Amino acid sequence: MRLLLATTNRDKIREIRQLLAPVPYDLITLDAWPDLAAPEESGRTFEENARAKALYYAAATGELTVAEDSGLEIDALGGAPGVESARYGGVNATYPEKFALIYDALRPAGTTGSAARFVCALALVRGNRVLFETRGTVEGRIAPEPRGAGGFGYDPIFFYPPYGQTLAEAGDRKAAVSHRGEAFRALRTFLESFRPVRPT
16 A cells, blocks of 8 residues: 655655654655646645645545644744745745744843744544544743754754754654654554555
8 A cells, every 4th residue: 555745845754754664664755756836835724724634635636645834833922833834935945044033023122032832743644534623732841042963944942941952963862752743653553454446
């Protein structure tokens, strides 16, 4: 049985493959459909975007499909960047540029250590039917400055108090507590006992 990982983010694909191992599915990617355009992410929640992406790619490819939407919520910024995390500062902004924008927004109010969380919502779809949905979160705060060379995305500015370090410094320990780890472990449990019938 094949499972399409509906993302083009190579870091996410690598992380998801590790999190889903050893489910009895052949994990495939969108590389097999190079001309397939990405859908617009217009949802107001991570769940809405994950569901819309999974439904879109399942319909376009005919594959059992999992899609996720994830990002960083910062309390002092009213939950921003939230669902705009990947596009914060513009679609071409680098993560160091995104970090600078966040610190610039937090500094005037003296809230650079604001409480924050990572969120990951995922949806599993076959045809036009949502088979499974879940949400993972990890609570922390914004670090005083970016630290660490591991992980990806916003990991260098996300301080996880139980580890006393950012997720970019956590190495292999990140997967045990991360938002994506929580969500995809729940999916793995579901997949281990679920055998979908291919639509006729």
